[in-house]
Amino acid sequence: MARQFTQEELEPALVPADERLTSRAVLSATIGNILEFYDFGTYSFFAIQIGQAFFPARDPFASLMLSLATFGAGFVTRPIGAIVLGSYSDRVGRRPAMTASFAMMSAAILVLAVTPSYETIGIAAPSLAIFARLLQGFALGGEVGPTTAYLMESAPAQARGLAVSFQPASQQIAATAGALVGEILSLTMTSEALNAYGWRIALLLGAGTLPFGLWLRSALPETLHRPEVPPPVVQPVRRSPAARRIMSLGFVILASCTIITYVTGYMTTYALNTLQVSAPLAFATPLVSNTVGIAAALLGGWLADRLGRRHIIMIWPQITALLMTYPVFLWVAESRSALALLGGLGALTLIGTIPYSVFYVSMTEGLPKNIRGSAFATIYAFAIAIFGGTAQPVVAWLIHATGNALAPAWYMLAASAAGLCAMLMMPETAPPKLQSVANK
Numbered sequence: 001m002a003r004q005f006t007q008e009e010l011e012p013a014l015v016p017a018d019e020r021l022t023s024r025a026v027l028s029a030t031i032g033n034i035l036e037f038y039d040f041g042t043y044s045f046f047a048i049q050i051g052q053a054f055f056p057a058r059d060p061f062a063s064l065m066l067s068l069a070t071f072g073a074g075f076v077t078r079p080i081g082a083i084v085l086g087s088y089s090d091r092v093g094r095r096p097a098m099t100a101s102f103a104m105m106s107a108a109i110l111v112l113a114v115t116p117s118y119e120t121i122g123i124a125a126p127s128l129a130i131f132a133r134l135l136q137g138f139a140l141g142g143e144v145g146p147t148t149a150y151l152m153e154s155a156p157a158q159a160r161g162l163a164v165s166f167q168p169a170s171q172q173i174a175a176t177a178g179a180l181v182g183e184i185l186s187l188t189m190t191s192e193a194l195n196a197y198g199w200r201i202a203l204l205l206g207a208g209t210l211p212f213g214l215w216l217r218s219a220l221p222e223t224l225h226r227p228e229v230p231p232p233v234v235q236p237v238r239r240s241p242a243a244r245r246i247m248s249l250g251f252v253i254l255a256s257c258t259i260i261t262y263v264t265g266y267m268t269t270y271a272l273n274t275l276q277v278s279a280p281l282a283f284a285t286p287l288v289s290n291t292v293g294i295a296a297a298l299l300g301g302w303l304a305d306r307l308g309r310r311h312i313i314m315i316w317p318q319i320t321a322l323l324m325t326y327p328v329f330l331w332v333a334e335s336r337s338a339l340a341l342l343g344g345l346g347a348l349t350l351i352g353t354i355p356y357s358v359f360y361v362s363m364t365e366g367l368p369k370n371i372r373g374s375a376f377a378t379i380y381a382f383a384i385a386i387f388g389g390t391a392q393p394v395v396a397w398l399i400h401a402t403g404n405a406l407a408p409a410w411y412m413l414a415a416s417a418a419g420l421c422a423m424l425m426m427p428e429t430a431p432p433k434l435q436s437v438a439n440k
Contacts, residue, residue, distance in 0.1 A: 026154055026155065028216045028217070029098070029150050029166075029220060030151070030167075030169075030170045032147070033143065033147050033166075033171070034177070035102070035105075035174070035206065035209045036102055036140060036143050037175070038174040039105050039136065039207070039209075040105065040140050041171075042181070042182075042203060044262075044265050044392065045178050045286070046182065046202060048195075048272065050067050053117045054067070054070070054117065054126045055067055055118070061400060065396065066126075072389035073134055073137070074133035074134065074137035075386075076134065076137060077137035078138070078381040078385045079141060079381040081137065081140065081142040081377075082374070082377035082378045082382075083377075083378055084138075085097045085101055085141070085377070086375075086376070086378055089145065089146035089377075090371060090372065094147075094223055094224055097373065098147055098150065098220070099214065099217040099218060100142070101142045102210075103210070104135055105135075105140060105143070106206075106207055106209065108136040109132070109136065109203055110207040110210075111128060111135075112129060112132040113200050113203035113204045113207055114200075114204075115128040137385075141381040144167070145372075145373045145374060146373045146377065147167060148164060148167045148376055149364060149372040149373045150220075151163045151166055151364075153224070153226055158305060159305055160364075161302065161304030161305040161430075162301040165360065165361065166298070167360050168360055169297035169298050169357070171261075172290045172291075172293035172297055172353070173294055175290040175293075176286075176293075179283055179284075179287035179290060181202045182268065182283040183283040185202065186279040186283050191279070242366070242427075243371070243375070246363060246366040247375060247379055250359075250363045250422075252419065253359050253422045254380055254384070255383040255386065255387045256356075256416060257383075257419065258384050258391065259388075259411060260419075262388050263392070263395055263411060264289060264349065266395055267286050268283055268286055269392075269396075270395070271285050274405050275332075277341070284342060285341045285342060288342045288345075289342075292347075293349045293350070296349065296350045297353050297357040298357075300355070301361065304362075309359075309361065310362065310427075311428075313354065314358045314362070314426070315424060318352075318355040318420045321348060321416060325409055325413050326409050328347070328348045329406050329409035329412075332345065352416075356419075361429075362429045363376065363429075364376060366427065391411070395408050
């Protein structure tokens, strides 16, 4: 098998001839990403139960808000992790940065899973929970940039869209796995058992993946020094006008994507607290929409490799999703039926995921390689920290303050409109052959 050794490190690097190895590398990176996002996101599915364990209060709303605030604490340290591990990936390599991120994430979820309740150890319980969330945030902040850069760099030019689409798809897979675990536990356990320790089982399943994840990451070939053909759209000059423009637009699009993703992730709590539906239906809602999102993310990447990044695959689906949002939520709020929750939100996810999936490869291609890991990670982390950590508390507060079950739609509409405006200004980053197809 063809290999080359870089001067910087005696580390095997992928070369274009390594097609079989490239497929294995993409799969291994994606699996590791799935495990990390499962660990981080499972908290949101059990926000009510975790709030009761660590933040008991006379008012159930106060307990829920304290739990959601702790969920948001995990976003505070994401920019720090992005800067530290993202820069490390640009200097040393993608693989060591991804391995370090995974190890920290697994340790954090283990702490969260085994911490006794407030009734047992008092104030130490919420303190340990907050510490674990802060560590999780640092780890995941340093995961996305290096992994996205790795997926793009390990793929041939004609398959970058599909390869990078495994980044958003893996996040959807992780969310689906968390929802599936929640669905199984809600069907097989009593409400008392689910509240007492069922959520700990879901977290321990994530912690148990540590040895497997570390093995996968340690076996990855390095891509940092792999030559890129064709050369990137933006030349490798730090803070060039083109790079700054892509980073600014990318921040807006990622903020839009973040709000929509985390509002969608709130649907379990929304269905239970606001719509007052059964627990199995509430857990089935994100399970169905996330499963649809996996297919949509991969479809978006596949189409981007054939039709270009911007016009057909990014902008038009975004317009469609924008027009669908309010009618879908109106249907859900008025009928409160399984068809509306599963079918309506599933259809919205199907259309709405495609443009954001394409955006991942568009932004990664547009960034210079020498800052790709740190720039993508930092922009992503700040967008997540500002808008992801606040999305669910904002929606919960809006519903509580207005008494209107359509409040999530208002927030999603504003986010979708901002994302569409930024997408209209994004440059086309596809290889020249695809650009000619996209412009026809």
